[in-house]
Amino acid sequence: MNRSARLITPHLINPHQSTQTPTIQNGEAHMTDSLRDTATPTAQSAAVDLNAPVDLPNRIDVTDLNIFYGDFQAVEGVSMTINPRSITALIGPSGCGKSTFLRSLNRMHEVIHGAYVQGSVVINGHDLYGPGVDPVAVRRKIGMVFQRPNPFPTMSIADNVLAGKRLNSRRMSKPDAAELVEKSLRGANLWNEVKDRLDKPGSSLSGGQQQRLCIARAIAVSPDVLLMDEPCSALDPISTLAIEELMLDLKRSYNIVIVTHNMQQAARVSDRTGFFNIKGTGKPGKLIEMDATEKIFSNPGEQETQDYITGRFG
Amino acid sequence: MTLAAEHQPESDTESPTNDNDRITSGSLAGRGMFAIVGASFVIGALSWLPSGSINWARWVIVTLLVYVAGTYAVARIVESPRQATDRLATAIVTSAFALVLLPLISVVWTVVDKGSNRFDWQFYSETMRGVVGEGGGAYHGIVGTLIITGLTTLFAVPFGLFTAIYLVEYGGNGRFARAVTGLVDVMTGIPSIVAGLFAYALFVLIDGPGHRSGLAGAIALTLLMTPVVVRASEEMLRLVPNELREASYALGVPKWKTIAKIVLPTAIAGILTGVVLAIARVIGETAPLLVTAGLAQGTNWNPLDGRMTTLPVYTYQAYKFPTLPPSASIDRAWAAALTLVIIVAVLFTTARILSSILKPQGLK
Numbered sequence: 251m252n253r254s255a256r257l258i259t260p261h262l263i264n265p266h267q268s269t270q271t272p273t274i275q276n277g278e279a280h281m282t283d284s285l286r287d288t289a290t291p292t293a294q295s296a297a298v299d300l301n302a303p304v305d306l307p308n309r310i311d312v313t314d315l316n317i318f319y320g321d322f323q324a325v326e327g328v329s330m331t332i333n334p335r336s337i338t339a340l341i342g343p344s345g346c347g348k349s350t351f352l353r354s355l356n357r358m359h360e361v362i363h364g365a366y367v368q369g370s371v372v373i374n375g376h377d378l379y380g381p382g383v384d385p386v387a388v389r390r391k392i393g394m395v396f397q398r399p400n401p402f403p404t405m406s407i408a409d410n411v412l413a414g415k416r417l418n419s420r421r422m423s424k425p426d427a428a429e430l431v432e433k434s435l436r437g438a439n440l441w442n443e444v445k446d447r448l449d450k451p452g453s454s455l456s457g458g459q460q461q462r463l464c465i466a467r468a469i470a471v472s473p474d475v476l477l478m479d480e481p482c483s484a485l486d487p488i489s490t491l492a493i494e495e496l497m498l499d500l501k502r503s504y505n506i507v508i509v510t511h512n513m514q515q516a517a518r519v520s521d522r523t524g525f526f527n528i529k530g531t532g533k534p535g536k537l538i539e540m541d542a543t544e545k546i547f548s549n550p551g552e553q554e555t556q557d558y559i560t561g562r563f564g
Numbered sequence: 565m566t567l568a569a570e571h572q573p574e575s576d577t578e579s580p581t582n583d584n585d586r587i588t589s590g591s592l593a594g595r596g597m598f599a600i601v602g603a604s605f606v607i608g609a610l611s612w613l614p615s616g617s618i619n620w621a622r623w624v625i626v627t628l629l630v631y632v633a634g635t636y637a638v639a640r641i642v643e644s645p646r647q648a649t650d651r652l653a654t655a656i657v658t659s660a661f662a663l664v665l666l667p668l669i670s671v672v673w674t675v676v677d678k679g680s681n682r683f684d685w686q687f688y689s690e691t692m693r694g695v696v697g698e699g700g701g702a703y704h705g706i707v708g709t710l711i712i713t714g715l716t717t718l719f720a721v722p723f724g725l726f727t728a729i730y731l732v733e734y735g736g737n738g739r740f741a742r743a744v745t746g747l748v749d750v751m752t753g754i755p756s757i758v759a760g761l762f763a764y765a766l767f768v769l770i771d772g773p774g775h776r777s778g779l780a781g782a783i784a785l786t787l788l789m790t791p792v793v794v795r796a797s798e799e800m801l802r803l804v805p806n807e808l809r810e811a812s813y814a815l816g817v818p819k820w821k822t823i824a825k826i827v828l829p830t831a832i833a834g835i836l837t838g839v840v841l842a843i844a845r846v847i848g849e850t851a852p853l854l855v856t857a858g859l860a861q862g863t864n865w866n867p868l869d870g871r872m873t874t875l876p877v878y879t880y881q882a883y884k885f886p887t888l889p890p891s892a893s894i895d896r897a898w899a900a901a902l903t904l905v906i907i908v909a910v911l912f913t914t915a916r917i918l919s920s921i922l923k924p925q926g927l928k
Contacts, residue, residue: 386813389814
């Protein structure tokens with residue numbers, strides 16, 4: 251892992267031409283979220299090191315993580331720091347273990363029979379894989395959005411948003427519920443589109459709206475971290491843009507980790523990028539390098555990364 | 565056509581007027597097919613003329629054969645060989661469907677026709693107590709059928725559903741789950757009389773020889789119904805997309821709650837249909853009930869004690885051992901059969917309506 255403290259002058263590979271996204275500054279100089287959002291990126295970048303661990307809550311420290319499915323090792327020796335209030339993108343070829351790694355961050359991979367993990371994932375001083383940790387409690391803190399929009403087909407739009415709270419047997423008064431629905435749907439940038447049909451089934455929405463509904467559902471339980479597993483791969487470019495803008499919005503309050511096959515997307519939205527690769531079928535995936543997105547896409551430290559991002563892979 | 569030649573170079577070795585080169589052909593759609601079906605009917609009708617009397621079986625068989633063969637031959641001439649094959653397959657499938665439909669229509673028609681002789685208020689309000697000749701009814705049989713089938717459903721649905729939930733959600737591909745699946749398969753194949761004898765033997769152990777009760781009958785039927793419920797529910801639970809379970813887990817919802825609030829509601833419509841199919845499977849059972857519940861002439865509301873008549877047993881008794889005049893008994897038998905068909909039809913309709921209400925909105 252390249253932890254170089256020096257940042258080269260960034261080239262804006264694919265600057266986000268967004269006027270909607272406000273400049274995202276959270277008041278802490280060392281935490282300027284993204285070079286892209288600042289008026290003079292060159293001037294700022296020299297002072298900011300995106301790779302330095304940020305001392306804020308909800309930072310995730312992964313140390314020497316090995317992930318297995320039964321006898322098969324899917325991921326080997328991953329160590330990384332995921333800074334809060336930023337977007338971390340994980341890229342790499344299919345089957346390289348990036349989704350598996352993402353799912354191990356909220357213990358979702360255990361849903362598959364025979365899956366287990368060695369190593370540690372520490373957030374706010376707790377090792378997710380320490381003794382006595384309840385995976386259900388972990389998932390309440392670390393939410394997830396999946397590749398294919400999956401609203402609950404038996405529930406209305408409003409019930410979908412409330413599903414997390416309701417199913418966790420928290421009784422809510424009607425006004426509270428309505429307030430949470432509005433807040434979450436506004437948060438997911440969907441409120442204006444669905445406010446008149448909250449009692450309609452969630453599956454009546456378009457694919458992009460369904461995905462934003464799923465994001466609203468995920469943020470309604472107020473997690474600390476939001477994991478996104480290729481959230482835009484089933485969506486058209488306009489819906490993708492909507493979700494990307496939403497992510498830039500959400501990173502003000504959440505720690506977002508996104509797996510994507512779309513390198514432009516990684517370049518557009520993420521602050522840091524990790525590149526996963528695999529030596530061959532049956533071999534475990536490894537984190538090749540992780541660095542500021544600007545650097546990964548302009549001057550990566552490893553030849554493998556260079557080959558992948560320029561399309562000369564394999 | 566050069567394109568065709570490029571794509572299929574081997575076509576040059578065949579005749580120059582290769583079908584691959586033709587993009588137009590005649591069509592049998594609509595009127596043509598109507599003519600063929602009509603001609604088949606007429607030829608089928610002609611086939612019984614020599615014998616002088618209407619022979620329905622011959623008419624149907626000849627019609628279907630002429631229809632299948634004729635469609636293929638005509639389509640081959642008028643259309644293309646590929647379309648002829650398509651029409652042949654369609655004709656075979658349609659004929660098979662028609663053949664299967666015939667006995668169904670015949671059964672329903674016969675039951676309605678013969679059962680309507682005693683389709684009267686007396687039949688549904690009186691029992692057979694003290695009746696030797698004409699008159700009498702099946703009130704006690706209806707009560708018995710509803711009580712025994714109701715109890716069976718009460719036992720079999722929880723057992724079956726929980727087994728299915730175990731198999732799909734917890735068992736995985738483990739040894740125990742596979743053993744359970746195998747045992748359920750074996751259970752599906754238990755002859756119903758064996759189930760009846762088992763239940764009888766069980767109650768003899770508890771109550772002594774000669775035990776007869778509705779409960780014993782319900783236990784026997786439960787053995788038959790449970791595996792059907794397991795199978796149907798298992799299929800339906802497996803149809804629930806894994807993504808929904810994952811979405812629920814990712815919200816920090818515990819597994820049992822995910823099953824209760826997400827998986828079951830999504831699958832409930834199909835499970836309901838499966839349960840009604842399973843009820844239909846056991847409501848017509850006769851042999852195990854003869855052994856366990858026996859036969860009574862009057863109404864018995866207590867499933868724990870005493871003989872209890874169900875409609876199939878009533879039908880069997882009335883048909884096999886008619887009183888004088890026999891026609892009265894036989895009419896009662898048919899009326900009981902008709903009643904049974906009506907009960908099943910009502911159950912199915914109710915299940916259909918309930919399913920469409922409960923079905924996930926997006927999957928309608």
